[in-house]
Amino acid sequence: AWIFAFLALIIQQFVTDFGFIFLWISLMNFVIGFHYQKNKTRFLKDKFGTIPLLKKLFYLPYLIVYWFFWKFFRKNKIPVELISGLYVSSRLNQSDLNEFNKDECNIIVYDLSAELEEIKELKVNKKYHSVPFLDIGTFDLITTQNLVNQIFIEYKQRKSNDKILIHCTMGFTRSSVIGILVMKKVLSLTLEEVLIIVKSRNKYVVIHSYLFNFMKKVNI
Helix, strand or coil: CHHHHHHHHHHHHHCCCCCHHHHHHHHHHHHHHHHHHCCCCCCCCCCCCCCCHHHHHHCHHHHHHHHHHHHHHCCCCCCEEEECCEEEECCCCHHHHHHHCCCCCCEEEEEEECCCCCCHHHHCCCCEEEEEECCCCCCCHHHHHHHHHHHHHHHHHCCCCCEEEEECCCCCCHHHHHHHHHHHHHHCCCHHHHHHHHHHHCCCCCCCHHHHHHHHHCCC
16 A cells, blocks of 8 residues: 555656556555454445445455456366365356356355455355455454354255355365365364365365464354
8 A cells, every 4th residue: 555655656746647546546455454454354245245336446456456366366166075065166257157057956155255246147046145254364253153054054954956155266265164164064073084085175275274273263
């Protein structure tokens, strides 16, 4: 934010009168930094997973950068099945979804992304749930426990051909944490045992030591 504020002053003074554009980006970064410090997971999306138009305009540079990283740097484009009917992945695009749902099953979606909206076909699904976590934010213990229990109940009540899809934006950490905890509850295994299984099935999973310590505190 300070770098863009400095650039705005330099450009406005010596280059062009359009330095205010960098001032806008500077302000945007200050606001984003504030939300990240306060772990405000819904600073963009409402409870329906929608980003209002005014927010789309104000956060446009942020959204463009995040979309760029999602478009070109995500790895697990095809959802990974952790246990029967339970999948984790990055945010899917339409072609990914078509590949994933060739059998046209009912998909129960848990969208953990705080940055990008869901694709339309999944978002209009009656079984779409928006539960955002920040990519470098702190997992809230109560929110995590409630979410894991909710997915567990959904998993037990699902029909045999239903698919539960847990995804974040890039598919490395947030979806993996929740998927691991649900899997642990379903299989009644230790966290260490579940991690071994998950890492053998999903090579893109990223679980840092602080997240491992957090997951040990989750009472499920």
